Amino acid sequence: MRFCLVLALVLVLATSAFALEKKAYQMREDFGTEPLYDCTLNYYYYIPCPTYSWFWAFTGWTPGEIIGHCFNIADEGTGGSGNCDPAVCHELEQLRILDFAGYGTVYPGLFTIEFDVFCLQDECCYGPQPIVHLWNSGPVETGYAWNYFAVDTDPETPEVDPLCLTPCWSVDNFSILVTATHTGPNGTYPAWGFDNISTGIETGCIMHDYGCLPAAYPRGWCGGPPPKVHSGYIGTYFFEYWPMPCFVDGRDTTPDGSQFGCIELAWRIYLVCSYPIATQPSTWGSIKSMYE
Numbered sequence: 528m529r530f531c532l533v534l535a536l537v538l539v540l541a542t543s544a545f546a547l548e549k550k551a552y553q554m555r556e557d558f559g560t561e562p563l564y565d566c567t568l569n570y571y572y573y574i575p576c577p578t579y580s581w582f583w584a585f586t587g588w589t590p591g592e593i594i595g596h597c598f599n600i601a602d603e604g605t606g607g608s609g610n611c612d613p614a615v616c617h618e619l620e621q622l623r624i625l626d627f628a629g630y631g632t633v634y635p636g637l638f639t640i641e642f643d644v645f646c647l648q649d650e651c652c653y654g655p656q657p658i659v660h661l662w663n664s665g666p667v668e669t670g671y672a673w674n675y676f677a678v679d680t681d682p683e684t685p686e687v688d689p690l691c692l693t694p695c696w697s698v699d700n701f702s703i704l705v706t707a708t709h710t711g712p713n714g715t716y717p718a719w720g721f722d723n724i725s726t727g728i729e730t731g732c733i734m735h736d737y738g739c740l741p742a743a744y745p746r747g748w749c750g751g752p753p754p755k756v757h758s759g760y761i762g763t764y765f766f767e768y769w770p771m772p773c774f775v776d777g778r779d780t781t782p783d784g785s786q787f788g789c790i791e792l793a794w795r796i797y798l799v800c801s802y803p804i805a806t807q808p809s810t811w812g813s814i815k816s817m818y819e
Contacts, residue, residue, distance in 0.1 A: 546587050547585050547586065547587040547588075548585070548586045548587045549583055549584070549585055549777035550583070550584045550586075550627075550718075550777075551581055551582070551583060551584075551723055551726040551777070552581070552582050552583075552584055552627050552720075553579040553580070553581055553582070554579060554580065554582050554625065554627075554672065554720065555578060555579050555580070556573055556580075557623075557673045564620065564621070564797040564798070564799075565616065565797075565798055565799050565800040566609075566611040566612070566616050566797075566798045566800055567604065567611075567795055567796065567797050567798070568598050568600065568602065568604045568611055568795065568796050568798070569604050569605060569606065569791075569793075569794065569795035569796070570596075570598075570602075570604060570605055570756070570757050570758075570791045571605065571721070571722040571790075571791040571792065571793045571794070572605055572722040572724060572742045572791070573605070573606055573722070574724070574727055574732065574742055576727050576730070576732030580722075580723075580727070581722075581723040581724075581726040581727045581730075581732075582625065582627070582720045582721060582722060582723050582793060583720070583721040583722070583723045583726075583776070583777045583790060584627035584628070584718040584719065584720060584721075585718065585719050585721060585774065585777075586628065586715055586716055586717075586718045586719075587715060588709045588714045588715055588716070589709070589714045589715075589763070590709055590710065590711065590712060590713070590714035591708070591709060591710075591714070591763045591764065592708075592709050592714065592760075592762070592763050593706050593707070593708045593709070593760075593761040593762060593763070593764075593765065594706065594707050594719065594758070594759070594760055594761065594792065595704055595705065595706040595707075595758070595759055595760075595761050595771055596704070596705050596706075596757055596758045596759075596791075596792045596794045597647065597651030597702060597703070597704050597705075597749065597757045597758075598651070598702065598703050598704075598705065598757070598796055599650050599651055599700075599701065599702045599757075600613045600616060600692070600701040600702070600703070600798070601613040601701060611798055611800070612800060613696065613701040615800045615801055616798040616799070616800040617691060617692045617693045617696065617798075617799075617800075617801065618689035618690065618691055618692065618798060618799035618800075618801070619644065619662075619678045619689055619690040619692055619703070619796060619797070619798060619799075620677070620678060620687060620689040620690075620797045620798065620799050621675055621676065621677055621678060621796070621797035622642060622675070622676045622678060622705060622794065622795070622796060622797075623673055623674065623675050623676075623794065623795040623796075623797070624669065624673075624674050624676070624707070624717075624719070624720070624792070624793070624794050625672065625673055625674070625719070625720025625792075625793035625794075626669040626670065626671060626672070626674055626716070626717040626718055626719065626720065627671070627672075627717075627718040627720055628671065628716045628717055628718035629669065629670045629671030629672070629717075630716045630717075631667075631668030631669045631670065631711075631716065631717065632668050632669070632670045632671075634713075635668055636666075636668075636711065636712075637711050637712060637713045638668070638669075638709075638711045638713055638714065638715065638716040638717065639666040639667065639668060639709075639710050639711035640666075640667060640668075640669065640707050640708060640709055640710060640711070640717065641663060641664055641665060641666055641667065641707070641708045641710050642662075642663070642664040642667065642676060642705060642706065642707055643660065643662065643663050643664070643705070643706045643708070644660075644661045644662040644678065644690060644703055644704070644705055645658045645659060645660050645661060645703065645704040645706070646658065646659040646661060646692075646694055646695035646702075646703060646704075647695070647700070647702040647703060647704050648697075648700065649699075649700055649702070650700055650702050651702055651704075651749055651757050658704065658766075659694065659695070661690060661692070661694070661695070661703075662678060662680065662690050664676060664678075666710060666711075669716075669717045678690045689799050692798075703796075705794065705796065706761065707719075719792060720792070720793040721758070721774060721790040721791060721792055721793060722790050722791050722793060723776070723777070723790065724742055724744050724776065724787060724790075725776050725777070725778035725779070725786075725787040726778065729778070744787060744788050745776075745779075745784065745785060745786065745787050745788025745789070746773075746788040746789045746790070746791075747773075747784070747788060747789060748770075748772070748773050748789060749770060749771065749773060749789075754788075755789075756773045756774075756788075756789035756790065756791055757791060758771075758773065758774060758789075758790070758791045758792040758794075759771025759772055759773050759774065760772050760773075760774065773789035773790075774789060774790050774792075775787075775788070775789060775790070776788060776789070776790050777790075
């Protein structure tokens with residue numbers, strides 16, 4: 528627990544150093560407008576009050592800073608989407624992120640980011656671990672609200688070629704890390720969307736009156752006991768902080784994030800599931816050997 532608190536304090540110091548700005552927004556889910564998919568996974572809370580949920584927007588980044596979000600494929604996500612079957616859901620087709628500024632499309636090249644996908648040896652955020660790089664998006668711009676990015680391994684073909692995650696699948700674990708690196712010359716934006724419980728509480732939202740799932744909080748650092756968070760700050764070069772320190776709710780006034788706790792990036796992954804997978808589970812030694 529002491530280690531978790533130290534990491535929380537590291538993040539508080541880091542965020543004050545680069546002066547992140549935090550603003551609460553209301554946003555609605557993309558109900559009825561999403562593409563077809565086999566399975567999705569996200570960890571952020573969507574608490575309708577009565578139809579829109581509260582989110583935090585964090586801005587004030589500098590070029591080179593990296594944020595990340597771990598996904599354990601077998602986890603039950605929030606929002607009632609059910610579990611993705613780790614034995615068969617082995618292709619990553621799309622990412623969805625939330626940006627409350629959208630200046631990347633207004634000022635092309637100024638607020639550019641790049642997404643990367645990695646295999647993790649262990650479940651999200653459990654100590655130092657070897658990491659295998661699978662995919663890079665190249666420079667992309669984000670618009671306002673929900674953004675969809677195809678994880679296309681062959682952009683030259685007209686159809687989307689999803690990213691195969693089978694190299695990440697082992698007998699003990701099936702986890703990936705998705706990162707966003709601020710590669711534009713400004714870096715201040717995107718205004719990344721995170722979930723937000725405290726504003727809903729402050730405005731009188733009765734969280735469980737509209738059929739939503741119970742929201743357990745305060746959430747702690749991703750390596751701590753449940754409820755835990757999977758989103759975090761990696762630093763200004765790769766794995767400056769690992770495990771990742773979490774982002775603390777914008778209204779939390781405690782030194783250790785114990786009032787409202789950590790918050791999750793409003794990111795979602797979309798998986799293609801095939802039946803059956805004609806591959807045996809790997810050991811981590813065999814996974815590493817593929818990339819050495």
